[in-house]
Amino acid sequence: MAHLEFEFCKTRLWATGAGCLIWPDQNLLVVSDLHLGKSDRLNRKGAGFLPPYETQDTLTRLDQEITTYAPKTVICLGDSFDDLEAAGSLLEAEKQWLATLQAGRNWIWIEGNHDPGPVEFGGTHLAEVICDPLRFRHIATPQGGGEISGHYHPKAQLKGTARPAFLVDETRIILPAFGTYTGGLYSHDAQLVALMKQDAKAILTGAVPLAIPMPRTHKNRTQKNRAMWRG
Amino acid sequence: MxxxxxxxxxxxxxxxxxxxxxxxxxxxxxxxxxxxxxxxxxxxxxxxxxxxxxxxxxxxxxxxxxxxxxxxxxxxxxxxxxxxxxxxxxxxxxxxxxxxxxxxxxxxxxxxxxxxxxxxxxxxxxxxxxxxxxxxxxxxxxxxxxxxxxxxxxxxxxxxxxxxxxxxxxxxxxxxxxxxxxxxxxxxxxxxxxxxxxxxxxxxxxxADAGPPPDIQMLDTKAAPPWSGGGAAHAIPEVLDLIKAHKTTLIFHNTRAQAELFFHNLWLANTESLPIAIHHGSLDRQQREKVEAAMVQGHLRAVVCTGSLDLGIDWGDVDLVVQIGAPKNVKRLVQRIGRANHRYNAPSKAVIVPANRFEIIECQASLDAVKTNRLDGAPRGAPPLDVLCQHILLMACSGPFYDNDLYQQIKTAGPYRTLSRADFDACLEFCTTGGYALRRYDQWHRLMPLGQGQYRLRDPRSAQRIRMNAGTIQDSDTLKVRLKRSRGGKPLGEVEEYFASTLTPGDTFLIAGQVVRFEGMNEMTVEVSRRSDKTPKVATFMGTKFATSTQLSDLILNRFAAHDWTGLPDHSITWLETQERISQLPKPGQLLIETFERKSRHHICVYGFSGRNAQQTLGLLLTKRMEDMGLAPLGFVATDYATLIWGLEQVTDPASLITSDTLLNGFETWLQGNAVMKRSFRSVATIAGLIERNLPGQRKTGRQATFSSDILYDTLTKYDPDHLLLRITRDEAQRGLVDFSRIDHMLKTLAPHIIHRDLPHVSPLAAPLFLEVGVVPIAGMARERLLANEAAELMAEAGLHLSS
Known part of the structure; x- marks a missing residue:
């Protein structure tokens, strides 16, 4: 998959087609909302048996990104695990796999609202990381200020095609969710419209990432999602 | 006794x-x-x-x-x-x-x-x-x-x-x-x-005594039917005369869109303001009930309707049934005709109105079939296992059960009389643990094995959830249409979600017999305002398009083979005879393919007579293959009897295009990624209990916590392709939705008997295809290019640059 280069707070960044953010000059990869172990948590909550393969699928895709960009530092912007117990439910092979990805890298877990610090995995646990001029945290703040966050699972729509998307304005970037079992919040949702400045852009993920002015109204598309899974 | x-x-x-x-x-x-x-x-x-x-x-x-x-x-x-x-x-x-x-x-x-x-x-x-x-x-x-x-x-x-x-x-x-x-x-x-x-x-x-044979005729209209289309607008004066001559007339259409259009045109011509109403499944329930009540009281002279009136409710004194468009299926025609004249032992009276030239032949073939009592039907497939999964769960709700007993009991049910123990066990395993091959849930099973083949619900409280999600009727993907007002306007009916997604504010369309203007979406409602326009800008909304049944297609081909022109008007006979002179008529057991050039585009026309769905799928497969071969297809259109493809390059050997194994293999891959499969999966997974539509005391979470069942389908396809639910989905899609057997018949049985006619110009039989609506443009990589162009345009228009 290709990536799209853009400038943010005088910093050169790449938005990858798979949904990671790369800071090439720092050799840094950012990924958000992995939600590992989601099917396990839903099962525990009595919500049935979803195909229990999403952790494997998410790790496969993350592995590809890490292999492609070989980052020295990886920042996971929170909600990396669906909850603390889900972190414990990973198969031995999956834990090994994660350890392999972490080996030789500076790995930072930002705490999310789902997973306040899965301590059994290596890496550093932080509420926020500041690496001037950028700040990394889970949920965007109204003031922004070179802020990179996740949490909202943004998606945007172009010609009837909806895809997970980066939302970018001059003070903040919101990353799309990377986890396989994650839905999305349209960029025209009131919360995101309120948060993002008027000239915000959306970068759609996909084989070739595409930048568009961030859609702020749902022109002609319904928000109805069929047969949804609530977690 | x-x-x-x-x-x-x-x-x-x-x-x-x-x-x-x-x-x-x-x-x-x-x-x-x-x-x-x-x-x-x-x-x-x-x-x-x-x-x-x-x-x-x-x-x-x-x-x-x-x-x-x-x-x-x-x-x-x-x-x-x-x-x-x-x-x-x-x-x-x-x-x-x-x-x-x-x-x-x-x-x-x-x-x-x-x-x-x-x-x-x-x-x-x-x-x-x-x-x-x-x-x-x-x-x-x-x-x-x-x-x-x-x-x-x-x-x-x-x-x-x-x-x-x-x-x-x-x-x-x-x-x-x-x-x-x-x-x-x-x-x-x-x-x-x-x-x-x-x-x-x-x-x-x-x-019961079937009564006297029905009196059915094909309507003779002053204006000849058009070459293509399904509106039958040409027949409005004659249909209006029929309504005047009868007490109550039911006017059946094959699709809701056609019913709306016809109703609209009928009212424009209804100068005497005869009480005529419309009734179809997309209309709001209140509206439907109003029409039904008026009907029972004998206040209506005619009702324009669709299959929603097919079933046996007694609507009172109907003395004429009009079928607009070819009935596509003889059994349905007979049941519709039966709606006329409820007095036992009096003949039902019906009139069929072909909507275009080809339908004249189709209607005539249907009449032959009714007269000779040749009904058509599709053979039943294997019993659906998703329904069985739901049944097992419902059984568990009423109390513990033994697997052997339940299996024996289920085998007494007619549809499941041939159920194998292996299939039953697979369903039971799915209900118990989810039935995943590569990774299993170790705890929190839904059913708990108690030993010696006895099972019960692990958590008795889950019975409520299972009951709430029981049923086999799926929510159709429709959205309510309302008049836009300050406080909840009048509901008019429903449109398909896909249709709603194609509308932009200002578009006008027909619903409940009136022209409305699309104003916007509000939550899950389509908001519209009334318009006095005579013609809607957007011609139709979607609706089930029936495909002509195999039996009916065979009857038509047999007529061609026997040169049996009885019942056909002169212009139809001339049309068919010209086709014979210039090319030839399609025959049973053969696959006729014509190639010709028109307006510097190369055309291929494949007469499969396999019904709209199968011909449409054939179009998708062939154009994909042509794109791979660099034949630059530009688009295609499909009807019940043929697929017409056009492109920039000439196809010199169409036979090899169809017979190639690549096409068959391409079909498998195409099927897997197909939206129809995903739709099937959604329904199967809901019936089997993997996806729950209703949860007790559902917690309101942010939208980002919900995700679509398509993701589950993709994940299963990738990691557990032999999972029970995928197996059920495949069976189902192959049976019904994509008319697998008819495509298979075309590609395997007919393909060795291809007759290729390279013509200097378009043939009479292919000509109407040029007027068909519903042209499918070819996407593929072009889709990404289109999106990229659109993105660049939008950015330029907004004066935005990536390096701000």
Whole structure:
């Protein structure tokens, strides 16, 4: 998959087609909302048996990104695990796999609202990381200020095609969710419209990432999602 | 024989009635374990079904539930209740009749379980739920008879499978249960009999006198029908004359869109303001009920309608049925014709209106089929396992069960008589652990094995969830349409979600017979305003497009082969004869392909006669193959009989294009990623209980926590391709949705017999295809290019740059 280069707070960044953010000059990869172990948590909550393969699928895709960009530092912007117990439910092979990805890298877990610090995995646990001029945290703040966050699972729509998307304005970037079992919040949702400045852009993920002015109204598309899974 | 008690015999005499022979037969045979009655509309089917029950209950001593009546429609159950209560009170019998449907209040439902009526009128869904309660054994132990009305309609769907499974359960509580099926005329009564009876009980089939043959004609119009399209606008004056000449006319259409369009045009010509209404499944319930009430009271001269009026509710004095467009399926035509003239033993009167030139031939073939009683039907496939999974879960709700017992019980249900133990075990495993091959859930199983093949619900509280999600009818993907007002405007009806997604504010379209302007979306409602425009900008909204049945296609091809032009107007004969001179007519057992150049585009026309769905799929497959070969296809269009493809490069050897293995392999891959498959999966996963539509006390979470079932489909396809639900999805898609067997027939059986005609210009048979709407442009990599162009334009327009 290709990536799209853009400038943010005088910093050169790449938005990858798979949904990671790369800071090439720092050799840094950012990924958000992995939600590992989601099917396990839903099962525990009595919500049935979803195909229990999403952790494997998410790790496969993350592995590809890490292999492609070989980052020295990886920042996971929170909600990396669906909850603390889900972190414990990973198969031995999956834990090994994660350890392999972490080996030789500076790995930072930002705490999310789902997973306040899965301590059994290596890496550093932080509420926020500041690496001037950028700040990394889970949920965007109204003031922004070179802020990179996740949490909202943004998606945007172009010609009837909806895809997970980066939302970018001059003070903040919101990353799309990377986890396989994650839905999305349209960029025209009131919360995101309120948060993002008027000239915000959306970068759609996909084989070739595409930048568009961030859609702020749902022109002609319904928000109805069929047969949804609530977690 | 069940004797007719004094009160009933007297009542019948007092009315001056005499029982029909088939009603006497049903009474005589009432003690048999199963009976199937085939009778046309108006033959007193319902009375035939209920007479034995009334006879058995006449002495007023019977305690508990005696007879269960099941109908496919809630409205039908309510109708029957009225029709039963009157004679019961006139005969002075003490029999309680109650209905139980989705509309029944919870209080009434609870009371019914504690103190059941002697006759319960219900639907398959409500009955299945009733068997899932702990007190089911007590409730059902007294049941003597079950009457299934319109069994032919139920037999074609999963609702029927669910019903027959529930019957197997009820029979285990009441071994003496006797089953009665009431059916319209069908192509294979034996098959319905074998679904109805407890396997392997015999089930005699009784026939009511079919009455005199119907009087059907093809409408002769002043204006010749157009070369293509389905609106039949040319026939408006003649149809209006027919309405004036009759008391009440039903005007059937194959799609809602066509019904709306025709209704609109009819009103523009209705200078005398005759009371004419429209009725179809997308209209709001209130609107439909208003039309139904007006109909029953005889206030309407005509109703423009679709399949929503197909089933047997008595709409009063209909004396003419008009079918607009070729009926596509002979069985449906016969059932529609049956709606005319409910007086038994008087011929039904019907008029067929071909909407275009080709449909003249199709209509004529349908008429032949009706006259010779050749009905068509699709063979039933393997029993659906998703319904079985739901049944197992519902069983578990009522109490613990043993696997061997349940398997034996299920095999007595007609549709599942050939169920293999392996399939049953796979379903049981799915219900217990999810049935995943590569990674298993170790705890929190839904069912708990208690040893020796006994199972129960792990968490008794989950019974509520399972019941809430029971049923086999899927939410159709439709959105409500409302007039935009400050406080909730008037609901007009529903449109398909896909159609709504194509609208932009300002677009006008037809709904409920009026032109409306699309204003915008509000939550899940389409908001519109009224317009006085004469013509809508957006011509139609989607709707089921029936494909011509295999049997009907064969009849047409046989006529071609025999040069049988009887019944066809002169212009049709000239058209076909010109086709023969310039190219040739398609023949049975051959696949005719024409190639020609027109306006510097190269065209291929494949006459598969395989129905719209299969021809459409063929178009997708061929253009994909052509793109791979660098033949630059630009688009295609498909009808029931042919697919026309155009492109920049000439295809010199179309035979090799179709016969190639690549095409077949491409089909497999195409099928896997197809939206139809994902749609099927969604329905299968919901019925089987993987996806729950309704959760008790559903927590409101942010939208980012929800995700689409398509993701589950993709994940399973990737990591567990042999999973039970994928297996069910594949079976289903191949059977129905994509007309797999007909594509298979084209690609394998007909492909070796390809006749290729390279022509100097377009042929008469191909010409109408150029006028067809619904052209499919070719996407592929072009889609990404289109998106990229659009993105660049938007950014430029907004004056935005990436490096801000």
């Amino acid at each position: 069940t004797e007719l008690p004094e009160q009933i015999a007297q009542w019948i005499n007092a009315k001056g009635w005499r029982l029909h022979p088939h009603q006497i037969t049903m009474l005589e045979q009432a003690q048999l374990a199963a009976n199937l009655l085939i009778a046309p509309t108006g033959a007193g089917k319902t009375l035939s079904g209920f007479l034995p029950t009334l006879a058995e209950l006449a002495d007023g001593t019977f305690q508990g539930l005696h007879t269960i009546y099941v109908s496919p429609l809630k409205a039908l159950a309510a109708d029957i209740k009225r029709n039963l209560t009157t004679p019961i009170s006139e005969m002075n019998l003490s029999i309680r009749v109650e209905d139980r449907t989705g509309d029944t209040t919870n209080t009434a439902k609870k009371r019914q379980r504690a103190d059941p009526p002697q006759i319960l009128l219900t639907t398959p869904e409500s009955l299945a739920l009733l068997t899932s309660y702990e007190d089911a054994p007590r409730l059902f132990s007294s049941v003597k008879r079950i009457i299934i009305d319109e069994i032919h309609a139920l037999a074609e769907s999963k609702r029927g499978d669910q019903l027959f499974l529930a019957l197997s359960r009820i029979q285990s509580f009441s071994p003496e249960l006797r089953r009665v099926g009431l059916s319209a005329t069908v192509d294979d009564p034996q098959e319905i009999a074998s679904l109805l009876a407890r396997h392997p009980d015999p089930c005699p089939i009784h026939y």
